[in-house]
Amino acid sequence: MLGWALTFLIVALVAAALGFTGIAGTASSIAQILFVVFLVLFLVAMIARAVRGQPPV
Template sequence: MLSWALTFLVIALIAAVLGFGGLAGTAATIAKILFVVFLVLFIIGLIMGRRGPAV
């Protein structure tokens, strides 16, 4: 998930440098959404991983 966010970030940066504002904005928005999803899943994974063995 994080690799997809970084990929869209790179696409957004390249598109912005080349002057494609709409494409850059869309790719940046997708990158932000994917990064937030990654963070939520990462935090859920940390919380679930810290649970002790069932008694």
């Protein structure tokens, strides 16, 4: 998931550098959404692991 967010971030940066503002805006929005989803899933996994009594990695 984090890999996809980074991919869309790179696409957004390249598109912005080349002047494709519509594509850059869309790609950056997708990257932001994927990054937030990744963070939420990461936190859920950490909380679930702590509830089961296993120490954090």
